[in-house]
């Protein structure tokens with residue numbers, strides 16, 4: 266079927282495009298980006314006043330299936346992704362069973378394909394069972410289509426094992442995605458270590474717990490020549506370490522989450538367990554540094570770290586609540602409101618961090634509207650006001666600290682392979 270997306274402001278940094286254009290889609294592919302396109306029989310999607318971008322890509326998502334379907338499953342997570350403007354997601358392996366062999370990779374790919382809402386790219390575990398003892402079946406999993414390896418949820422504490430993981434991943438050109446946390450330092454902390462933790466009487470997690478591991482992993486990337494991607498950067502010190510490493514030519518990329526560029530530990534004063542996340546919400550100087558890192562290119566990618574949990578996981582005392590924020594359906598409005606409307610990022614830079622660069626990190630042929638590419642697109646109204654309502658989330662995870670917040674920037678439509686997979690104005 267032929268479709269023309271008419272009259273939108275097309276922002277595609279992969280081709281240096283930012284202007285009013287029509288886009289012709291046929292047979293699931295982008296056929297043309299040009300002015301005044303008209304084809305007999307093509308369905309017209311009116312996009313005047315809207316922004317049209319390559320389908321957004323979130324490389325850090327927890328879909329929870331197999332094993333934790335009460336929190337999320339591949340279908341609900343895919344629907345949440347589409348509603349959030351994402352056409353592709355990479356999912357973390359901390360499921361049950363863990364994604365540490367090819368049969369689990371194949372299960373996820375098969376199920377995601379059957380659901381058919383967004384493209385799902387599995388990430389394999391670094392270590393068997395996420396135990397940090399021996400390497401998982403990385404070569405086998407690469408054969409089945411993993412796009413990176415990570416023990417996310419946990420660090421790899423054993424530096425020798427992490428070194429071997431980087432050497433091995435390098436042979437398969439896979440990025441090693443590192444959850445940087447020195448467990449001996451973070452201990453049973455639940456919040457950033459600082460004034461707020463002291464006032465609230467909650468156990469703190471030092472910024473150094475993250476920075477020590479960022480420094481170690483940069484050193485290992487230097488040693489091995491492997492490709493390192495730092496997940497959920499949360500501190501000023503981490504941003505500075507990554508900035509210096511890039512200057513020295515080390516192969517390191519980094520991501521930041523919307524919650525870490527938006528909130529500080531002040532949000533925990535309410536004791537709302539939806540503010541409990543790992544790494545924890547930090548101080549205002551860290552939020553500033555993360556924003557600065559996004560602006561100057563030190564941080565390449567915006568990823569949600571979508572970590573859905575059940576009400577039971579969160580409706581307990583702060584100390585006992587699970588770590589994580591349900592992030593897929595609030596990312597675009599948080600980026601538009603806090604980074605674009607504030608002038609920290611241009612729209613083009615925002616699309617680079619949400620589509621172009623994520624595609625590069627996991628090495629998939631996406632993040633572009635170049636003719637011949639899959640017709641994955643996102644249509645956004647950056648001036649439309651949205652009020653976050655977790656009750657309306659497609660995700661099973663209602664755990665968001667942003668519930669009730671009024672923001673600017675609404676995902677209007679998401680198309681994957683030329684098909685409409687989300688339409689804000691219509692229940693589909």
Ligand SMILES: NC(=O)N[C@@H](CC(=O)O)C(=O)O
Pocket residue numbers: 327359417418419444541542543544570572573588589590
């Ligand atoms: N970020 C979180 O607070 N939680 C994640 C794990 C992780 O991303 O480290 C989860 O799986 O729930």
Ligand SMILES: [Zn+2]
Pocket residue numbers: 417418419444496497543544
């Ligand atoms: Zn993590």
Ligand SMILES: [Zn+2]
Pocket residue numbers: 325327357417418570572
């Ligand atoms: Zn995560």
